[in-house]
Amino acid sequence: MERERRSKVSTAELFGIENAAPDLRALEERTARSTFDSRIRTTELVIGERNLRPFIPAIRELRLRCGQQDDLTTDPQYFVAANTMNRRVAAVLIRHYQELEACVLFYEHYKLGIGLGIMRGGGYMGESLIAGPEAYRLHYVQLAAQALLRHWRIHGVSLAVRAPLDECIEVMGPESGYRTFSERNIQYKLPLKNTYSATLAGMGPRTRRSLAGKRQKLEKNAHVAFLPTLEPAQALEAMLKLQKRSMAKRITEFYRARYRLLQEVPEFFSMGLRLPDGTWLSILSGWRRHRVTYVDLQMNDMRFKQESISAVMRAFMLENEIAFKQGLIHFVGGTSSLLRRYCRPIEPCTDAFFWRPCLRATLTNTVIPRLKPKSFYTSVKCPLTMRRE
Numbered sequence: 001m002e003r004e005r006r007s008k009v010s011t012a013e014l015f016g017i018e019n020a021a022p023d024l025r026a027l028e029e030r031t032a033r034s035t036f037d038s039r040i041r042t043t044e045l046v047i048g049e050r051n052l053r054p055f056i057p058a059i060r061e062l063r064l065r066c067g068q069q070d071d072l073t074t075d076p077q078y079f080v081a082a083n084t085m086n087r088r089v090a091a092v093l094i095r096h097y098q099e100l101e102a103c104v105l106f107y108e109h110y111k112l113g114i115g116l117g118i119m120r121g122g123g124y125m126g127e128s129l130i131a132g133p134e135a136y137r138l139h140y141v142q143l144a145a146q147a148l149l150r151h152w153r154i155h156g157v158s159l160a161v162r163a164p165l166d167e168c169i170e171v172m173g174p175e176s177g178y179r180t181f182s183e184r185n186i187q188y189k190l191p192l193k194n195t196y197s198a199t200l201a202g203m204g205p206r207t208r209r210s211l212a213g214k215r216q217k218l219e220k221n222a223h224v225a226f227l228p229t230l231e232p233a234q235a236l237e238a239m240l241k242l243q244k245r246s247m248a249k250r251i252t253e254f255y256r257a258r259y260r261l262l263q264e265v266p267e268f269f270s271m272g273l274r275l276p277d278g279t280w281l282s283i284l285s286g287w288r289r290h291r292v293t294y295v296d297l298q299m300n301d302m303r304f305k306q307e308s309i310s311a312v313m314r315a316f317m318l319e320n321e322i323a324f325k326q327g328l329i330h331f332v333g334g335t336s337s338l339l340r341r342y343c344r345p346i347e348p349c350t351d352a353f354f355w356r357p358c359l360r361a362t363l364t365n366t367v368i369p370r371l372k373p374k375s376f377y378t379s380v381k382c383p384l385t386m387r388r389e
Helices: 002-007 022-035 051-063 075-081 134-149 165-174 196-201 205-222 231-242 252-264 302-307 311-322 359-371
Strands: 041-047 087-098 098-111 114-121 157-163 179-186 188-190 223-225 270-275 278-290 292-300 326-329 347-355
Touching: 041 051, 041 134, 051 075, 051 087, 051 098, 075 087, 075 252, 087 134, 098 134, 114 134, 134 157, 134 165, 134 347, 165 179, 165 347, 196 205, 196 311, 205 302, 205 311, 231 270, 231 278, 231 292, 252 270, 270 311, 278 311, 292 302, 292 311, 302 311, 311 326, 311 359
Parallel strands: 114 157, 292 326
Antiparallel strands: 041 087, 087 098, 098 114, 157 347, 179 347, 188 326, 223 270, 270 278, 278 292
């Protein structure tokens, strides 16, 4: 009976509305109503690239209206290309009196060809999550999570949002058996000085040795060549050559999707590092907008790990971007500790997980970890496996 009762928990209860004390609930409703009224907004869940395609013009117009055109991570074309793996893309469209007001992007992980029923929103740094007015983005995320959990096949929503923990709790409700939060600090924007030497001078000796020292050693001993601009076909060749030798394991179609972005989006670039015999050591890719360089992809030959090939590639990249008169490197998805300590500002990011109890959640929690011990499902620490003190 208890299991049956829990399986019928409403979406409102998942977000703390039902369990709140009457006076507290009334206060929260009055406060929220004065700034954001969810009753006059509608949500539409769109699942799959094909179904999302007709909405691309409206989403792009929304991004332009909200001043988000530089951050391509919320552009549907980029979002689909970046998630061309064992994932299915989705979006929750939020309308205010029929006008598109926000778009919250998600993807679903697949294992062995089966959707896990868990939707993920936001990358590790909280990017690729939402297009919409900044003032109400947490409210939009909450509405989107509610819309997802009303779908019969979805039983969990995991997301990362660039906001402090207390603000997330204020909007989404306190932590409970169906809702967990954790806060962390993120750093991903590296300011550049006017010259390469001045940029290095602002870093510690260990970082300078890794960037400048390793680069000079590799140039002297291996005669590596840095190619600041790769044609799309050349970039695809480098990516496919490094596919099996790099740490990240992605399917071939992911790199072909990147190849199409390099062909179709003028702001995209790629640069590479190779030996005199043509062996590719590293490739780095991203886009440039208004003196900001966004870096979202780097592949390194792991056979050269001891030579710090990743740091060497970034040393070349920094010098190249400073020559381009760029003022900032924006590392999409973050960067290693080597450069992260020099990134500013330090921002809060909150990880949240919402779920609803059901038979599918129980089966997924039981079966998937046994088939795939390092599966995504175990990494989000589903509350089914958690025991509170």
